[in-house]
Amino acid sequence: MTSTATRPRGARARAAIAAKTLRTDRWWFAPLITVVGLTAWVAYATVRVYMHKWYWVEEFHYLTPFYSPCITDRCVEGSAHFGTILPDWWIIPEAAFTLPFLLLFRLTCYYYRKAYYRSFWLSPPACAVPDGHQTYSGETRFPLLGQNLHRYFFYAAVIISLINSWDAVLAFHSPQGFGFGLGNLILIANVVMLWAYTISCHSCRHIIGGRLKHFSKHPLRYRAWNGVSWLNVRHMQLAWITLGTLALTDFYVMAVAAEWFPDLRFIN
Template sequence: MTGVRTPGRAALPEQTLRTDRWWLSPVVTALGLLAFVGYSTWRAFFGLHTAYAAPYVSPFYSPCLAANCPDMKQGADWALFGSWWQLSPALIVLIFPLGFRLTCYYYRKAYYRAFWSSPPACAVAEPHARYTGETRFPLILQNVHRYFFYFAILVAGVLTWDTVLGFRNPAGDWGHMGLGTLVLLVNIVLIWAYTASCHSCRHIVGGRLRHFSKHPVRYRLWTWVGRLNARHMQLAWASLISVAVADLYVYLLASGAFSDPRFF
């Protein structure tokens, strides 16, 4: 027997001496992640014909990299994958932001606790007999997080352009602003804030420096990213919710549920 039940350790029958509702956080986390996975899976496989509602593009389908994309008329429609790609075009692009989030330091902590009970919470013994951390396959692949960061930057750049195009009306004229424009604007701000608060971004901005005094610009950027990094958890959830809300809004418009309220 290994772990906390090893002979010689204190023989406590209780799993933990905590008297608060320590189990509530992992349960809520699991439900929240499962809800997003379920929704995004449904939209990725069955949302092709409701991915565009002029002038808005669903963040799940942008940039559109397959020939079976709908005629979005604007936005990043590059069709790098030919007619041989028969699956949803969303699967091509979603692998990058989802890979970035899946390997994110905060999300790793969140789903390790919520789904694997590793550990369930602070000061709560995990049920596993052995612990190897992220030193073995498949968890050693979590180290690709820094590379997913670069792809996440590119996707965020495309979504930024989609947001700019949201200031055009359905006819393509500039000067439009509707509720969808604000939805996309809030979404991209949260996505950039979450991406910039990433530990990889913090290391890129201020890492490998021996003397901050010799690099005042990078030091200033490092302090800004550090402030965002302190809110990494909140930004992770806020951006996850915002991207789902943005996609849902485009879906409702494309399906004819209501018309986009226009401010001007």
Template sequence: MATGTEPHSRTGGVRGASRAAITARHLRTDRWWLAPAATATGLLAFVVYSTWRAFANADYYAAPYVSPFYSPCLAENCAPMKGGPNWEIFGSWWGLSPALLILVFPLGFRLTCYYYRKAYYRGFWASPPACAVAEPHRKYTGETRFPLILQNIHRYFFYAALPVAGILTYDTVLTFRDERYEWGHMGLGTLVFLINIVLIWAYTISCHSCRHIIGGRLRHFSRHPVRYRLWGLVGRLNARHMLLAWASLISVALCDFYVHLLATGAFEDPRLF
């Protein structure tokens, strides 16, 4: 005879029959909602800004700076970028913004990132909204069904993010030229690009997939001392993955906005030397 205490009968979460007889949905009295609300606000702000800039199809190049949203430029309708990664492999048939051809890769990398999953699951879907606060959904399937099962391709987006980061590194090197494309220049934009690319690489290699690729399947670290040291380095960065995720997200938006201001003539790039 079932007594209602068997493991199989404990269903329904806070709505289950085995839950303690209290009316409150949780016992937290602090402002637990601030964290998910701030996360949702920050992510939404970036989505709105990046969508506007991706579809703008303008003001993304101011010699020698090219926006990271538009690099590499893969369509014929790209602005002329002397010496930059302007590869017209899509020809003239692509009539939309060239940013839409490249943003899918860094966007897919971030959307499937383990930290960002936690961030937008909590911020937008309240799944769960905070620790010790039950989610409002009656059914939970995790990432076992479409479309969330696609989160499992995160490793492949990591592979795609590596060449993108490499190209942005090349763009950063080109910022040491002046508007006449002569080397030996360093402007405020150069510093903006340098900070951005350092954060981009730090976020990329601190990825959980990178850590697993380097040392996740090794049986004996003693037999692979180089990979062990790399694994330790990535592990230390991985502990700061959340901070790096936000810092790189902000830096890439600021980098694009800086180029936008230069391209629209809002001000001239201050020259440092």
């Protein structure tokens, strides 16, 4: 029996390779696109959150998800569906209670972990490419220990999705009565995508069927688990799609509120 530490007699020595990787494809392209995409979205969202204006269209009851629920004394009349309980201080976002949980839900998401680990931290940037760090400790140290709280942030994300759904329903009832326009379509599409992303989460999949020993004894939960599993395969695509729908919804509400162009109305 030959020891793995000893080269067998007559065996050729392993070739010394100076290159960090032998990959000749554009392995760096995916991490680069991720950096550009996430940086652009965070920059846009940060600017919009601290603009403190153009988030509510009184005529059609459109409220951008970046400001929902509006809970500061700065909220314009009609936009605070749950009351104003925080002071008017510029550093406090209008949606101060929901934005931190949304951020934490996405930061601890399994897909987003892979995305920013590979792109921003180069840990590792791609398969068969060396890690950008000298040591590796995984998620065993602070602050990465907090990644294990993802399952709890999921419950907060469900509540926030319910609030966004309520906002979309209220948008059909303007001061003039029932109405329907392009803004309603955008709000509904955003809510549908947010729900798809939220329930496609691995935590949701585990809650529905993770502890079952016999699916045959729980046919309804098994059917639900299959549906969530189908969405779970598309979790990465839904993560990016919802970033796009959130930005699009916010931009449309901002544009209508700022009177850059009118809302396209179909009914009333």
